[in-house]
Amino acid sequence: MPLVHITLLEGxxxxxxxxxxxxxxxxxxxxxxxxxxxxxxxFHDTPRDSYASGGVLMCDKT
Amino acid sequence: MPLVHITLLEGxxxxxxxxxxxxxxxxxxxxxxxxxxxxxxxFHDTPRDSYASGGVLMCDKT
Amino acid sequence: MPLVHITLLEGxxxxxxxxxxxxxxxxxxxxxxxxxxxxxxxFHDTPRDSYASGGVLMCDKT
Amino acid sequence: MPLVHITLLEGxxxxxxxxxxxxxxxxxxxxxxxxxxxxxxxFHDTPRDSYASGGVLMCDKT
Amino acid sequence: MPLVHITLLEGxxxxxxxxxxxxxxxxxxxxxxxxxxxxxxxFHDTPRDSYASGGVLMCDKT
Amino acid sequence: MPLVHITLLEGxxxxxxxxxxxxxxxxxxxxxxxxxxxxxxxFHDTPRDSYASGGVLMCDKT
Structure with missing residues (x-):
């Protein structure tokens, strides 16, 4: 019965x-x-402007 | 106070x-x-290519 | 196929x-x-010290 | 290691x-x-027709 | 960056x-x-009285 | 209306x-x-044996 929710960057x-x-x-x-x-x-696709690690949005990482 | 999150196929x-x-x-x-x-x-609408049961994406089921 | 996750106070x-x-x-x-x-x-049971609304934990509400 | 999921109205x-x-x-x-x-x-952006409080969708609130 | 949340029966x-x-x-x-x-x-362990499929709690299935 | 779910190590x-x-x-x-x-x-408290990063449970990290 496992339910697996995967949040990941879209693409x-x-x-x-x-x-x-x-x-x-x-x-x-x-x-x-x-x-x-x-x-x-x-799968929950997430845009790069809606996902941050270390406090920085992915769209702001170089 | 219940929070209800429903993940379902879009449409x-x-x-x-x-x-x-x-x-x-x-x-x-x-x-x-x-x-x-x-x-x-x-409600979290999910496309048929992003939801699988039994290991098979919904878009691949006949 | 809906998946329903309910987060609620334990009890x-x-x-x-x-x-x-x-x-x-x-x-x-x-x-x-x-x-x-x-x-x-x-159902995801949650203790009163782990659930806040309006910025206040349920265990702190009178 | 905290994972923070924020479900909020889009916009x-x-x-x-x-x-x-x-x-x-x-x-x-x-x-x-x-x-x-x-x-x-x-961040999980949610349309106003997919989010209800008190049993009423946000798009139906005046 | 995928975040994987697995809700499953405890045990x-x-x-x-x-x-x-x-x-x-x-x-x-x-x-x-x-x-x-x-x-x-x-992993989010869930007791058998807090997980239902087909409308029936797991603890009620024979 | 934001709903904030925080999954973190217990303690x-x-x-x-x-x-x-x-x-x-x-x-x-x-x-x-x-x-x-x-x-x-x-807050969803999670034991160290139920949380992994990089494929390794927290209870196995030195």
Missing amino acids: RTVEQKRKVAARITDVLVEDAGAKREAIVVA | RTVEQKRKVAARITDVLVEDAGAKREAIVVA | RTVEQKRKVAARITDVLVEDAGAKREAIVVA | RTVEQKRKVAARITDVLVEDAGAKREAIVVA | RTVEQKRKVAARITDVLVEDAGAKREAIVVA | RTVEQKRKVAARITDVLVEDAGAKREAIVVA
Whole structure:
């Protein structure tokens, strides 16, 4: 039943999300004993002006 | 004080969200003893290429 | 497929959560066209010293 | 290591987000003893038809 | 920079979480082009009376 | 209306949370134009065995 919410910078392709979702689901089945059909992965794309690390927006980093 | 975050596939109409927000708020008032004015419901619309169940993106399901 | 995360003050009983989960699921089936078996509701109980509104922790409100 | 997710109505400018991210990071360093470089702030902009308080969508409030 | 929040039923061991965190991080480096040191994985353990699918709490399923 | 969810390692005192909640609320009033009474801050304490950066659980870091 794990629910996986991934917040990441926008720009990843559908193919990247496809692989990530499939592999993370495999990991949770194999290593956490989760049932495959109960695993949900949601991607929350975030623009570079809406994500900061160390107090600095990504759009301001050089 | 409940904060309700709903992650769902994009495409719901405003009228659907209006009804869902009103009724979920009613439920939390009636069954959880929450104060109406303190209840917040936020919808996070998600594209079909950003949501997977069972390891498969919704856009890849037939 | 809606994923519902509810952050609320700790102290609700199992019976309250049982009713809330059942009724919110009904709402999403009836008004958002979601499939019942794909709806997940997770409650995140939060102590009164870990939840603030208006800048004041709940444990500090009289 | 705090992860800060802020769900807010869309419409804030980049300059507003820049200030908010910088100052929240300062707060967590000064008052929570967090390491600056490990603090992440993510803004989740939400349309007025996807955010309700008291059971009423923001777009329906006068 | 991906932030990964995993909501799952309580009961997983530290060894399970260790493997899941390591492998999910690998997936995001290899398939999403993320920088390893910027990836965070947080597990939110949830009791069986606080998690419902299909409108039924896990503690009520037989 | 901002909703602020802060995921952090457990161990902060009530006094630390009190200050952080008050100051973050001030920031959102002053720099994001939010109404004070509509701001909610929730802290999600996380054990060191449930939080990883760079693929390594905090309890495994030296």
